[in-house]
Amino acid sequence: MAKVTEGKHLPLKKKVKEAVLVPMTKLAWKKIKSGIDEQKPYSKEIDSLVIISPHAADPMASKGDEAMLVGVVKKLKALNPKLEITVAVAEEYKNDKISPLGVKIKPFWSYPFDLKSVFKECLKYDACFCIGADVMDGHYTSIKSLRTWMLADLIARTGRPTTIGGFSWNQSPTKPVVDFVKDSLTPKLNVFLRDDVSHSRFVSISNHPAKVVADNAFLLQPSAEKGIEEVLNWVTKQRNDGRDIVAFNVHPMLVPDRNPQAISELVNACVNSAKKLIEDQGASILLIPHDYRDGVGDLEMLAQVEAGISNKEYVFNFTDMASAAQLKELAKSVDLVITARMHLSIGALGTGTPILCITYQGKFQGLMNHFSLSHDVLITPDEARDVAKFEEFCLAGFAQKAELRAQVEKELPTVKEKSLLNLRAMLPAVDM
Numbered sequence: 001m002a003k004v005t006e007g008k009h010l011p012l013k014k015k016v017k018e019a020v021l022v023p024m025t026k027l028a029w030k031k032i033k034s035g036i037d038e039q040k041p042y043s044k045e046i047d048s049l050v051i052i053s054p055h056a057a058d059p060m061a062s063k064g065d066e067a068m069l070v071g072v073v074k075k076l077k078a079l080n081p082k083l084e085i086t087v088a089v090a091e092e093y094k095n096d097k098i099s100p101l102g103v104k105i106k107p108f109w110s111y112p113f114d115l116k117s118v119f120k121e122c123l124k125y126d127a128c129f130c131i132g133a134d135v136m137d138g139h140y141t142s143i144k145s146l147r148t149w150m151l152a153d154l155i156a157r158t159g160r161p162t163t164i165g166g167f168s169w170n171q172s173p174t175k176p177v178v179d180f181v182k183d184s185l186t187p188k189l190n191v192f193l194r195d196d197v198s199h200s201r202f203v204s205i206s207n208h209p210a211k212v213v214a215d216n217a218f219l220l221q222p223s224a225e226k227g228i229e230e231v232l233n234w235v236t237k238q239r240n241d242g243r244d245i246v247a248f249n250v251h252p253m254l255v256p257d258r259n260p261q262a263i264s265e266l267v268n269a270c271v272n273s274a275k276k277l278i279e280d281q282g283a284s285i286l287l288i289p290h291d292y293r294d295g296v297g298d299l300e301m302l303a304q305v306e307a308g309i310s311n312k313e314y315v316f317n318f319t320d321m322a323s324a325a326q327l328k329e330l331a332k333s334v335d336l337v338i339t340a341r342m343h344l345s346i347g348a349l350g351t352g353t354p355i356l357c358i359t360y361q362g363k364f365q366g367l368m369n370h371f372s373l374s375h376d377v378l379i380t381p382d383e384a385r386d387v388a389k390f391e392e393f394c395l396a397g398f399a400q401k402a403e404l405r406a407q408v409e410k411e412l413p414t415v416k417e418k419s420l421l422n423l424r425a426m427l428p429a430v431d432m
Helices: 012-034 063-079 115-122 142-157 175-183 196-203 229-240 260-281 299-307 324-333 342-349 364-370 387-399 401-426
Strands: 048-052 084-088 104-106 127-131 162-167 190-193 244-248 283-287 315-317 336-339 355-358
Touching: 012 115, 012 142, 012 175, 048 063, 048 115, 048 142, 063 084, 063 127, 063 324, 063 342, 063 401, 084 115, 115 142, 127 142, 127 401, 142 162, 142 175, 162 401, 190 196, 190 401, 196 364, 229 244, 229 283, 229 315, 229 324, 244 260, 244 324, 260 283, 260 299, 260 387, 283 299, 299 315, 324 342, 336 342, 336 387, 342 355, 342 364, 342 401, 355 387, 364 401, 387 401
Parallel strands: 048 084, 048 127, 084 104, 127 162, 162 190, 244 283, 244 336, 283 315, 336 355
Antiparallel strands: none
């Protein structure tokens, strides 16, 4: 059973904010719910869809967010070109990267948040798809989670096809979120967990008939579009020289308090393992970022890893800004990916490339289960900081990469089908 947290990890300011806003939001939900005639059928065909992102201020803030949104939008448009898709954004959303996908954006996710007004806007559409990601269990904030849960619940009660798709549920969901999902959700709402571990945690505290699918990002297609030619040419040259390619990815969020010593230890462990792969295994190292944001992104730590490796001719540190689809193409081009990013893991697995993962929030175990992979391919951040342990972990995975690839490729078609299930309710009349 999932362990419920009381929010003790939150700073005092956030605790006070939640203490005020959680009851207010729930009161608004109850009031709106009382005015919905749940017996009235909604029989209109699905011509329009609104997508609710985990981050309305920038729905493509991270490469993981981008992979999920782009994957969902492009698949929906491929299956039903006539479907009109709108993405809800916050009023402060700038530097629009969404409209080029052929969808509309509408800034109605305003602050201070008004559940009633957002609900009314969503009723202008025939269906609603919420990209659940990793924000539904309250880990980052109960308020954000509850706003999505309550909005989706209300829309579903009107009879409109409504889905919260492909989300994870960690081992310690927050009490306000647990209290709501326990028995408040309408069974009309499609609740789709992205792995069996998340699903078992969720159903242990909720009586809702939730289902297991796979992450939305498995829908994203890799792309070799302009911008990654240099690195792909480097990969080709290394292969022509008889060398295998191992991609590395590491980031500061593996150290929650950003302790400089712990970060240094993690970098040193990566440097040591990269050197061993180069010198003892004849491999070449591609350093791939999957988050470019200041403070939480990958570039700084990967630069430190590069600086620690003397055999520069066998290292390529890819620092250019690239799309999630391009990064998936890079993951496709290598023999093994050693990563600490969930969606780089999905990008690699989605192209058949085996992975080794530095885990966090207990989110990777279920992903491995999709592919019937041993949890020996997982290591905790604390274990990864141990130079000897991490070296053994990386070398063992490298030695097994052919067997791991065969297992991934065997299960991949089934996993892609599970990912497609996220969209089933949005496209009832389409042959998927």
